[in-house]
Amino acid sequence: MNSKNSRLWLDLSVAFILVVLLIGGGMLIYQLNFDAMEVEVDNALAQRGQEISTQEGCIACHTVDGSLGVGPSWQGMIGRIETLDNGTSIVVDEVYFLESIRYAKRKMVDGYPNVMPSYMMEEEEIDALFAFASQLSQ
């Protein structure tokens, strides 16, 4: 290898390392941000629900602390009487919770944008999410 070539390789290697560091650093900050959002729960099912909420991206729209998000906060959700955009009201129970996830467009909470995608989740995952939201609704 001549010296021009090895210089090129050095440049490429440095560039590669910088890119890896940049992406890795970004991912670390992203992860730390989500970890900072973690709340204390007192059972394994609710903790699994919390993990699913983070992994599936629910957390992007449903906050854990009652603060305003794109959708209603997990905090205080379960058991609340919600007004729908057709003027009727509904109690957020297990059945409505599951329906809201699998068929997100069926019943719309009044005052929110129609942006939530439907998720074909296992019932076991929805149970965990419900346990998590319930913990934040006591």
Ligand code: HEC
């Ligand atoms: C892009 C934003 C967005 C994401 C991501 C999202 N949601 Fe929603 N969600 C909303 C909005 C907005 C509403 C209120 C309007 C409606 O009824 O669709 C809502 C409503 C709900 C409701 C009904 C709540 C109530 O108070 O009536 C449940 C349950 C729910 N989402 C669960 C989930 C779960 C579980 C996930 C992740 C698997 C998720 N959402 C991901 C935006 C989102």
